[in-house]
Amino acid sequence: MRVLVLGVGKTGKLVAQVAAEHGHSVHVLDAKENKDGAGLTHPFVAGFDVIIDFTAPEAVVQNMRACLATGAKMVIGTTGWYDKLADMRGLAERKGAALLYGTNYSVGVQVMFQVAAQMTKALEGAGYTFSIEETHHVTKLDSPSGTALSLAEAVEKAGGLGKIPIEAHRSGDAAGTHVLVAQSAADKLILTHESHSRRGFAEGAVRAAEWLSTRTGCYDFRDVWMKL
Numbered sequence: 599m600r601v602l603v604l605g606v607g608k609t610g611k612l613v614a615q616v617a618a619e620h621g622h623s624v625h626v627l628d629a630k631e632n633k634d635g636a637g638l639t640h641p642f643v644a645g646f647d648v649i650i651d652f653t654a655p656e657a658v659v660q661n662m663r664a665c666l667a668t669g670a671k672m673v674i675g676t677t678g679w680y681d682k683l684a685d686m687r688g689l690a691e692r693k694g695a696a697l698l699y700g701t702n703y704s705v706g707v708q709v710m711f712q713v714a715a716q717m718t719k720a721l722e723g724a725g726y727t728f729s730i731e732e733t734h735h736v737t738k739l740d741s742p743s744g745t746a747l748s749l750a751e752a753v754e755k756a757g758g759l760g761k762i763p764i765e766a767h768r769s770g771d772a773a774g775t776h777v778l779v780a781q782s783a784a785d786k787l788i789l790t791h792e793s794h795s796r797r798g799f800a801e802g803a804v805r806a807a808e809w810l811s812t813r814t815g816c817y818d819f820r821d822v823w824m825k826l
């Protein structure tokens with residue numbers, strides 16, 4: 599597969615490495631070669647089977663506009679842009695493109711979402727209140743993390759009472775820790791996922807790209823990770 603990785607930062611660099619390890623031919627573009635999406639011309643984009651984006655909230659929407667308009671296939675790892683999801687979905691559908699997005703490409707976090715929903719249902723009516731804490735590196739641009747928002751959504755959908763509060767911490771180079779707490783007058787239940795490196799994100803994103811390469815349409819990683 600010919601893979602284009604947008605963003606050669608902490609995560610994109612590893613995504614490019616993992617894609618090469620999987621035997622794909624990999625090209626990368628960082629900010630200076632792609633100011634405001636200017637590097638993503640139709641003929642350039644047409645040279646790739648799939649494009650993976652780990653850039654920044656303000657860059658990813660321009661990148662999606664440029665690539666999806668050509669009917670390209672994109673895996674989006676970047677978080678913090680979901681107010682534009684309906685627009686991007688519409689564009690992908692109109693152009694016969696493929697769009698797969700996810701707040702967290704590690705399998706462990708996907709399992710956490712499922713366990714959180716089960717935990718919420720099991721505790722329903724038993725006097726528990728829920729809260730979430732997330733910790734990431736100090737350079738993270740969005741807050742709270744996309745994963746924390748997905749976790750809150752999983753709990754809220756499963757019947758957690760009202761809006762779940764999220765506390766965000768920024769510390770050193772933390773790759774990402776998410777903690778769900780259910781507290782009652784009598785006890786406390788804690789569900790934690792801790793990323794020790796960014797490898798899990800990169801592996802998940804490359805597997806997602808391999809899966810997407812034969813498809814069109816829009817997909818949320820939460821709905822497809824088990825099929826990869």
Ligand SMILES: NC(=O)C1=CN([C@@H]2O[C@H](COP(=O)(O)OP(=O)(O)OC[C@H]3O[C@@H](n4cnc5c(N)ncnc54)[C@H](O)[C@@H]3O)[C@@H](O)[C@H]2O)C=CC1
Binds near residue numbers: 703
């Ligand atoms: N969904 C997931 O599993 C994960 C998502 N992320 C998200 O990925 C994004 C990137 O995270 P990091 O790697 O930590 O950030 P980073 O700041 O280390 O890297 C971002 C890179 O994107 C580049 N960039 C900015 N604008 C660009 C453009 N127009 N074209 C090409 N490159 C451009 C920057 O120069 C930088 O090298 C964040 O939104 C983060 O939340 C990070 C890890 C896992």
Ligand SMILES: O=C(O)C1=N[C@H](C(=O)O)C[C@H](O)C1
Binds near residue numbers: 702773
């Ligand atoms: O910026 C990061 O580092 C991460 N971002 C994603 C998020 O916002 O949830 C995924 C992971 O937690 C790492």
